[in-house]
Amino acid sequence: MSARRTKHIAFLVGGLLVSLLLAGVVSNFTSSSPDGLDSATLDGCSVNSEDEIASGDCAATKAEDHELAGGPLAGYAVKGIDNEFVATGLSGVIGVLVVFAIGGGLFWLVRRRGAGAADSPGA
Amino acid sequence: MHADVVAMHISNGIIGVPVSALAAVLAAAVLAICLVKARADLDDRLAPMAGLVAAFIFAVQMLNFPVLPGVSGHLLGGALAVMLVGPWVGSLCVALVLTVQALLFADGGLTALGLNILNMGIVGTFVAYGLVVVLLKVVPRTNAGIVTTAWIVSVISVVVASQAFVLEYALGGTTSISLTTISGTMAGFHFLIGAGEAVITAITLGTVAKVRPDLVYALRGRQQSLVIATPITDRAA
Numbered sequence: 001m002s003a004r005r006t007k008h009i010a011f012l013v014g015g016l017l018v019s020l021l022l023a024g025v026v027s028n029f030t031s032s033s034p035d036g037l038d039s040a041t042l043d044g045c046s047v048n049s050e051d052e053i054a055s056g057d058c059a060a061t062k063a064e065d066h067e068l069a070g071g072p073l074a075g076y077a078v079k080g081i082d083n084e085f086v087a088t089g090l091s092g093v094i095g096v097l098v099v100f101a102i103g104g105g106l107f108w109l110v111r112r113r114g115a116g117a118a119d120s121p122g123a
Numbered sequence: 124m125h126a127d128v129v130a131m132h133i134s135n136g137i138i139g140v141p142v143s144a145l146a147a148v149l150a151a152a153v154l155a156i157c158l159v160k161a162r163a164d165l166d167d168r169l170a171p172m173a174g175l176v177a178a179f180i181f182a183v184q185m186l187n188f189p190v191l192p193g194v195s196g197h198l199l200g201g202a203l204a205v206m207l208v209g210p211w212v213g214s215l216c217v218a219l220v221l222t223v224q225a226l227l228f229a230d231g232g233l234t235a236l237g238l239n240i241l242n243m244g245i246v247g248t249f250v251a252y253g254l255v256v257v258l259l260k261v262v263p264r265t266n267a268g269i270v271t272t273a274w275i276v277s278v279i280s281v282v283v284a285s286q287a288f289v290l291e292y293a294l295g296g297t298t299s300i301s302l303t304t305i306s307g308t309m310a311g312f313h314f315l316i317g318a319g320e321a322v323i324t325a326i327t328l329g330t331v332a333k334v335r336p337d338l339v340y341a342l343r344g345r346q347q348s349l350v351i352a353t354p355i356t357d358r359a360a
Binding site for chain 1: 131132133134135136137158161162163165166167168169170171172173174175176177178179181182183185186187188189190193194195196197212215216219220223224225226227228229230232233234285288292296297298300304305308309312313315316334335338
């Protein structure tokens with residue numbers, strides 16, 4: 001039971017570390033081209049260096065700015081950090097931890113409870 | 124090469140407010156059902172695991188991979204979520220990721236959040252679930268079978284999710300681009316993105332299936348002894 005519990009915690013910690021590594025480091029070495037949705041909705045328009053539609057007719061012609069575009073983590077970069085590598089990586093680390101905390105908390109609240117649940121019979 | 128991702132999901136203003144609002148109501152209703160149904164799939168052991176699945180999907184969504192010159196793609200996560208934690212918990216995982224991205228990272232408009240959740244968190248996830256159910260009747264429930272299933276499910280669920288956007292555009296698009304054009308472009312790009320999603324899903328599932336097969340939802344039927352607390356499910360239901 002306790003060995004199984006240790007193994008389970010080790011898996012969780014390992015999974016979190018992989019996620020932190022991907023969001024915190026690997027995220028800096030990815031493609032900066034627009035994704036499939038962006039490319040499809042921008043098809044027909046030309047975009048300037050500030051990512052604004054300069055001319056043309058496309059599905060995103062009437063796209064609007066995000067309501068929270070000025071937020072401290074907007075665009076996956078921590079505001080106020082000049083080093084882009086650190087700004088992106090840190091925003092990723094914060095994101096992973098926030099999602100894990102909210103997700104883990106939410107799922108813990110709605111989980112099945114009962115005599116057997118804690119013992120995980122058969123597991 | 125810096126990942127200056129401006130936006131990965133639907134921005135505000137592309138789909139009009141009425142259709143966006145309708146999508147939000149629909150998404151909220153389905154997520155409420157998911158929340159009720161998720162209970163049966165979560166216990167003390169699986170609840171933190173489900174949180175990890177959401178965190179992992181967030182991390183991998185940051186990794187845009189090139190699919191064509193000037194076009195990138197990223198994981199949507201529906202196929203992976205369904206195969207690891209089932210459709211109800213899986214939908215909630217993807218919806219949570221999209222909500223955090225919209226609120227904290229200004230990715231995917233707040234007005235468009237319902238649309239994004241509907242496409243990726245609900246359509247993508249439940250199409251994946253339907254395919255998993257059908258395929259696992261044919262494909263053996265071995266680790267190799269799971270990986271094969273992951274490939275097929277990823278490609279199809281991503282393309283279908285992309286067409287959900289086309290449907291929303293048809294109903295409430297603020298511009299009048301030809302639907303066949305946008306449908307074709309979306310399908311083409313997302314077929315390639317689905318292939319990338321398939322690689323990530325297959326590697327992840329293959330790894331978890333090897334290390335902890337008891338944590339893979341899609342493998343539960345194989346090892347009856349590992350089904351989590353069957354008698355309790357009966358009592359809860």
